[in-house]
Amino acid sequence: MNPKIKLLSLILLSSTMLFFTNFIFICILAVSVLILIFVFGAQENFVKWIKPLFFIFIIVILLNTFTFSGLSGSIAGFQFGVLYALRLFVLMTLVFLFVQTTSVSGLGKAFDFMPRSISQVLVLTLALIPQVTELTEKILNAQKSRGLNFRSPNIFRTYFPVLVPLFAKTLDRSEHMALAMQARGFESG
Amino acid sequence: MAIEIKNLNFSYPGKTVLRNISLDIEKADFVGITGSTGSGKTTLAYCFNGLIPNSIRGRFSGSVRVAGLDTRKSKIPELAKRVGLVFQDPDWQLFSLSVREEISFGLLNLKMENIEKRVRESIKMVGLEGYEETEPHKISQGQKQKLCIASVLAMEPDIIVLDEPTSQLDYRSTMNIYRILERLNKEGKTVIVIEHNTDLLDAYANKVVLLENGRIAKYGPAEQVFSDKKLLEKLGVKVPEVYKK
Secondary structure, eight states, X not given: OOHHHXXXXXXXXXXXXXXXXXXXXXXXXXXXXXXXHHHTTOHHHHHHHHGGGHHHHHHHHHHHHHHGGGOSSOHHHHHHHHHHHHHHHHXXXXXXXXXXXXXXXXXXXXXXXXXXXXXXXXXXXXXXXXXXXXXXXXXXXXXXXXXXXXXXXXXXXXXXXXHHHHHHHXXXXXXXXXXXXXXXXOOXX | OOEEEEXXXXXXXXXXXXXXXXXXXXXTOEEEEEESTTSSHHHHHHHHTTHHHHTSOSEEEEEEEETTEETTTXXXXXXXXXXXXXXXXXXXXXXXXXXXXXXXXXXXXXXXXXXXXXXXHHHHHXXXXXXXXXXXXXXXXXXXXXXXXXXXXXXXXXXXEEESTTTTOOHHHHHHHHHHHHHHHHTTOEEEEEOSOHHHHHHHOSEEEEEETTEEEEEEEXXXXXXXXXXXXXXXXXXXXXXXX
């Protein structure tokens, strides 16, 4: 399918979710998207992708349960939280489906209709994702080989040696990338 | 004259990097720039295409003229048509989603004509046929370096500057890159290479700039610079094998 049509469908479906708050409608949408994931045979990747996000869904439900209309621990708040978490789930699943079924160059083509400077920024961001992932993996392995214990209860102590080089390297890379783009005649303004 | 530098000084805040550099590079020269780490080689390369002083801030004095244009008074895109700069690490500059898009990036920026033809030709020149739709991130390091060179070649600049183009490459890829550069030089392009491997410079460059702590320690024909073994040893630069005897 044309990446532009896919992007348009993604935008339309996501916007629909903002306006329709009907629980049954959202459930139907969730089931439909899940069926599509099975159709495309992306269930394994999907589980890997969505698993860490369950933490966010639980926070959304808890926050709504205990802060809804100023009532603490209300059923209405819980229901509202579940609805919000479900909408978030569908939204993330839609994004996953779009990314899974579109090649990286297809993703770039989907932004073709935008002004060049904007589409370039989006392409740059997309291209950065696998590179940052690879870099993170390298740093993790380097720190593991130096005996860093990821099971330590002190999160700050555990992740500091990973985040610092990751940020430093990413910033350094961005700076050089900007220079390289300018050297090939790119003007952001 | 391809590049004329007169009394160039450049300092980053709190650190002087280039000191009183005067250098003339003729058209169709193959110039090697070498020196120990931190001697100012990369900073000098940034002066060739106007990134210094137009984009990288610091204290700049003296003058750099590239193909007759004063880099202080010219915009970077204007200079980019004349000077192509290949950065040291390909991962710093490759960001497009396919090899084809990566090469056409500069051409679109400079609003050049015959983009498809130029892309095709530069891909052929570096031997990346068949990789047009591949993501740059997924090709080998040698191919990435070739892609960086192709993306500069497509812009057809008269001067090509390469910052340590073979630092991450194996022997075969290194020789491939240098053969491409040699061919371009024979076609009339001015090639400037920053390189630690003095054996390569001795084999390919006709002139060599030896930098020491931001100053030119020696500039001249390769054999003249490399035969000064005492100076090379003093600066921590490897004496090429043929001069060791």
